[in-house]
Amino acid sequence: MSWSFSIGSISGIRIRIHLTFALFFIWIGAAFWNEGGMAAMANGLAYILLLFLCVVLHEFGHILTARRFGSQTLDVVLLPIGGVARMKCIPEKPGQELAVALAGPGVNLVIAAVLFILLGSQTIMQDVAQPAKNVSLLSQLAVANIALAVFNLVPAFPMDGGRALRACLSYRMDRAAATKLATRIGHILAFGFGLFGFVSGYPLLMLVALFVFMGASAENNSTQLHQLARRLRVSDAMITQFSTLPVTSRIADAVALLIHSTQHDIPIVDGVGKPIGLLTRARLLRALHDLGADGQVADVMRTDVPTVSDRAELEDALRLMDEENFPAVMVADQRGHLIGMVTLENLDQMLLLARLQPRE
Amino acid sequence: MSWSFSIGSISGIRIRIHLTFALFFIWIGAAFWNEGGMAAMANGLAYILLLFLCVVLHEFGHILTARRFGSQTLDVVLLPIGGVARMKCIPEKPGQELAVALAGPGVNLVIAAVLFILLGSQTIMQDVAQPAKNVSLLSQLAVANIALAVFNLVPAFPMDGGRALRACLSYRMDRAAATKLATRIGHILAFGFGLFGFVSGYPLLMLVALFVFMGASAENNSTQLHQLARRLRVSDAMITQFSTLPVTSRIADAVALLIHSTQHDIPIVDGVGKPIGLLTRARLLRALHDLGADGQVADVMRTDVPTVSDRAELEDALRLMDEENFPAVMVADQRGHLIGMVTLENLDQMLLLARLQPRE
Incomplete structure (x- = not known):
C-alpha cells in the first residue's frame, strides 16, 4: 500500500502528495473556517497552495541542478513538513553536491526578491507589522519564502543546510567520515528541535525533528554501506x-x-x-x-x-x-x-x- | 542497556524509575522554578512526588489483588505517563481480571475519599475554584486522584478501563475474540487521543496515544499467539x-x-x-x-x-x-x-x- 498519490508531472517528474499532507490541508482549511468562515478558509487555502507551489519550485531547484550533473530524479513527494525529491545517484563530488543543496533555498530567495521588487520592500515591511489577517497574501508569501530558505539552511543533515555542510566537510575528509560527522550534528540539532517543540507545544516541529533524526541515520547508513561495498565482491x-x-x-x-x-x-x-x-x-x-x-x-x-x-x-x-x-x-x-x-x-x-x- | 533504574522495593516488588520519567521530573522542576523561584519549585516537586506515590499505590492495588489470585509481579516501572506493573501470568478468568483491573482506579478513589473526609468537601470545592497557586497541595491531590481514576477507566485497552472491558467481553465470547475487539476499540480511542493532543498541542497526550496504540497491538498479538500455541506442539x-x-x-x-x-x-x-x-x-x-x-x-x-x-x-x-x-x-x-x-x-x-x- 502506498501512502501518496500522484497529482501530475512537470518535465517528466511525477509530483506526489502524501496522505498526511492531504489531511494537513483539510485540517488547515477547517482551522481557517473556524476562525473566519468561508472567506478566511478560501484565503487560507490559497496561501497554503501558493506556499506549497514555492516548495515544489524549491525541489525543482535541486532537481534541475542535479540534472546538469547527470543525476535523474524519480519523483517529488509533498509531506506536511515539506517536499522530498527522490533522486537516483545524487552527485557525490563536493562542489556538485553543494550546488544541488543550495539551489533549493536559492529558489526561495529568488521568489522573495521578485516579490520584494514587485510589491516594494516598504509595503512588505509595513504589512509584517500588522495583524496577520490584514496582511496581503503576497507579502505573507515573501516573508514565508525567506523563512523557508533560512529554515532549510539549518545545518541539520539531511536538510539542505546539512547536505551543504557535508559537501564542505568532504573537501577535507573522505565522504563516509564527512557523512558521519554531518549525521552527528544533525542528530544533535534534531534532538534540540524535538525538545523545543515538546516544551513549547509545536507538534509539527517534533515531527520535523523525528524526520531529520531518522533521515540522518538512514542516509548515514546508506553512505557507509556503499563505502564498505566498494571494497567487496x-x-x-x-x-x-x-x-x-x-x-x-x-x-x-x-x-x-x-x-x-x-x-x-x-x-x-x-x-x-x-x-x-x-x-x-x-x-x-x-x-x-x-x-x-x-x-x-x-x-x-x-x-x-x-x-x-x-x-x-x-x-x-x-x-x-x-x-x-x-x-x-x-x-x-x-x-x-x-x-x-x-x-x-x-x-x-x-x-x-x-x-x-x-x-x- | 536498561532505560530504568531501581529506587527500592515494597513487599518484594522492585520499583523502577524510567529515565524519561527522571527527565520529566527535572523538566517540571525547572518549569516551576521559572514560574516562581525556589518556593514554587519545592511545592511543585512535592506535589509531583505525592502524585506519583498515588500512582505507585494504584499499581499496588493491581498487584495485591492479582496476588490473591496467585499471580506474581516482577516489578513496577514509573513512566512520565504513569506506572506499569509487569506481572507474570495475569489471571485470565473474567471475574479475576475485572477485579485486578478495577483495583487500581479503586485505590485512587479511596485516596480521594479519604482526603475529602479529612479536608472537608467544601474546602476542596472552594480551592478548586481558585487560581492553581493558591490551592493547598492536598486539595490538588484529591482532585488529581479523581482525574487519575476517571482517566484510567477510559476503555482504551490496555489501560485499566480497556482491561475491564475485555474481562466483560470475555463473559460472552472467547478470550482471543474479546482481546481483538478490545484492541480495536483501544486503537480507535488512541487515534482520537493522538488527534486531540496534536490539534490542541498536548504532546503528553500524543505520547499516551502512542503508548496505548502500541500496547494494545502488543497485548493482542501475545494473546492470539498463546491461543494458537495451545493447539500446537x-x-x-x-x-x-x-x-x-x-x-x-x-x-x-x-x-x-x-x-x-x-x-x-x-x-x-x-x-x-x-x-x-x-x-x-x-x-x-x-x-x-x-x-x-x-x-x-x-x-x-x-x-x-x-x-x-x-x-x-x-x-x-x-x-x-x-x-x-x-x-x-x-x-x-x-x-x-x-x-x-x-x-x-x-x-x-x-x-x-x-x-x-x-x-x-
Missing part, C-alpha cells in the same frame, strides 16, 4: 545457506519453508537449479490471502529480480537494489546455477559487524 | 533449517555464519550434537566489540537457554520465553540431540500466516 556478502523451491511448488510449500527456516525470501528455481524468480515474504502473505494454500508459487513470484555473478562488485549489486527498489538480488555461478542471495537486511547486518571490527 | 513451529557451531569455534566463525545465512541465533553444540549454549546476535555483536574475532564462542554464549522436547506443547515453550525473557528455546530429540529452535520472531510470523489462512 558479491561473494563476500552473499547468503549461501538458504533453501529454494522448484517452480512447480504450491503456496503451502512456501509457507512451510517460512515457518521452519529463518528465511524471508525464497528463490524459485527450474529443474537444473537455475533461478527463475523470487518469492518475497510480502508476496507470499498476499498470495496466501488471495489464492489460499493451494495456489502456485509460479503465479505470484517476482520475475524481475536480477541475477548477478558472484564475482561482480558488491557496490553494483547494492546500486541495483537501491535504485530499482529490488528487495534482493540472486547470485549465479558461471553456468547460471543459483549459489547465493544478497538482501538489504543482511547487508545492514554486515555493516554493523564491520563497524565493530575496525581492525580487519 | 513444538515440532509444528520449530525452525529445522539452521546451522550450529561446535563449542570450540571462534567469534570469527560465528560472524561468518551470521553474514552468509539468515540466522540470528546460533546454537552451540558439543561433539555429538547435543546443545550446550546459544549465541544470540546481540551477544555476538558485543563479543566482537569486546574480544575481537579471535575470542571463543564458549566464553560468550548463553548457557541458561532451556532445551525442550519436540513433543512438548508449544504453549509451554512460549510461556518459558515470555516469562523468563529467553530469546529462544532449543529443541532436542529423545537422545538429547539438537533438532530445532523456537524463536519469538518465527512464532510471530507463524501467527501472521495463521491469520491469513483461517480455513486450515
Whole structure:
C-alpha cells in the first residue's frame, strides 16, 4: 500500500502528495473556517497552495541542478513538513553536491526578491507589522519564502543546510567520515528541535525533528554501506545457506519453508537449479490471502529480480537494489546455477559487524 | 542497556524509575522554578512526588489483588505517563481480571475519599475554584486522584478501563475474540487521543496515544499467539533449517555464519550434537566489540537457554520465553540431540500466516 498519490508531472517528474499532507490541508482549511468562515478558509487555502507551489519550485531547484550533473530524479513527494525529491545517484563530488543543496533555498530567495521588487520592500515591511489577517497574501508569501530558505539552511543533515555542510566537510575528509560527522550534528540539532517543540507545544516541529533524526541515520547508513561495498565482491556478502523451491511448488510449500527456516525470501528455481524468480515474504502473505494454500508459487513470484555473478562488485549489486527498489538480488555461478542471495537486511547486518571490527 | 533504574522495593516488588520519567521530573522542576523561584519549585516537586506515590499505590492495588489470585509481579516501572506493573501470568478468568483491573482506579478513589473526609468537601470545592497557586497541595491531590481514576477507566485497552472491558467481553465470547475487539476499540480511542493532543498541542497526550496504540497491538498479538500455541506442539513451529557451531569455534566463525545465512541465533553444540549454549546476535555483536574475532564462542554464549522436547506443547515453550525473557528455546530429540529452535520472531510470523489462512 502506498501512502501518496500522484497529482501530475512537470518535465517528466511525477509530483506526489502524501496522505498526511492531504489531511494537513483539510485540517488547515477547517482551522481557517473556524476562525473566519468561508472567506478566511478560501484565503487560507490559497496561501497554503501558493506556499506549497514555492516548495515544489524549491525541489525543482535541486532537481534541475542535479540534472546538469547527470543525476535523474524519480519523483517529488509533498509531506506536511515539506517536499522530498527522490533522486537516483545524487552527485557525490563536493562542489556538485553543494550546488544541488543550495539551489533549493536559492529558489526561495529568488521568489522573495521578485516579490520584494514587485510589491516594494516598504509595503512588505509595513504589512509584517500588522495583524496577520490584514496582511496581503503576497507579502505573507515573501516573508514565508525567506523563512523557508533560512529554515532549510539549518545545518541539520539531511536538510539542505546539512547536505551543504557535508559537501564542505568532504573537501577535507573522505565522504563516509564527512557523512558521519554531518549525521552527528544533525542528530544533535534534531534532538534540540524535538525538545523545543515538546516544551513549547509545536507538534509539527517534533515531527520535523523525528524526520531529520531518522533521515540522518538512514542516509548515514546508506553512505557507509556503499563505502564498505566498494571494497567487496558479491561473494563476500552473499547468503549461501538458504533453501529454494522448484517452480512447480504450491503456496503451502512456501509457507512451510517460512515457518521452519529463518528465511524471508525464497528463490524459485527450474529443474537444473537455475533461478527463475523470487518469492518475497510480502508476496507470499498476499498470495496466501488471495489464492489460499493451494495456489502456485509460479503465479505470484517476482520475475524481475536480477541475477548477478558472484564475482561482480558488491557496490553494483547494492546500486541495483537501491535504485530499482529490488528487495534482493540472486547470485549465479558461471553456468547460471543459483549459489547465493544478497538482501538489504543482511547487508545492514554486515555493516554493523564491520563497524565493530575496525581492525580487519 | 536498561532505560530504568531501581529506587527500592515494597513487599518484594522492585520499583523502577524510567529515565524519561527522571527527565520529566527535572523538566517540571525547572518549569516551576521559572514560574516562581525556589518556593514554587519545592511545592511543585512535592506535589509531583505525592502524585506519583498515588500512582505507585494504584499499581499496588493491581498487584495485591492479582496476588490473591496467585499471580506474581516482577516489578513496577514509573513512566512520565504513569506506572506499569509487569506481572507474570495475569489471571485470565473474567471475574479475576475485572477485579485486578478495577483495583487500581479503586485505590485512587479511596485516596480521594479519604482526603475529602479529612479536608472537608467544601474546602476542596472552594480551592478548586481558585487560581492553581493558591490551592493547598492536598486539595490538588484529591482532585488529581479523581482525574487519575476517571482517566484510567477510559476503555482504551490496555489501560485499566480497556482491561475491564475485555474481562466483560470475555463473559460472552472467547478470550482471543474479546482481546481483538478490545484492541480495536483501544486503537480507535488512541487515534482520537493522538488527534486531540496534536490539534490542541498536548504532546503528553500524543505520547499516551502512542503508548496505548502500541500496547494494545502488543497485548493482542501475545494473546492470539498463546491461543494458537495451545493447539500446537513444538515440532509444528520449530525452525529445522539452521546451522550450529561446535563449542570450540571462534567469534570469527560465528560472524561468518551470521553474514552468509539468515540466522540470528546460533546454537552451540558439543561433539555429538547435543546443545550446550546459544549465541544470540546481540551477544555476538558485543563479543566482537569486546574480544575481537579471535575470542571463543564458549566464553560468550548463553548457557541458561532451556532445551525442550519436540513433543512438548508449544504453549509451554512460549510461556518459558515470555516469562523468563529467553530469546529462544532449543529443541532436542529423545537422545538429547539438537533438532530445532523456537524463536519469538518465527512464532510471530507463524501467527501472521495463521491469520491469513483461517480455513486450515
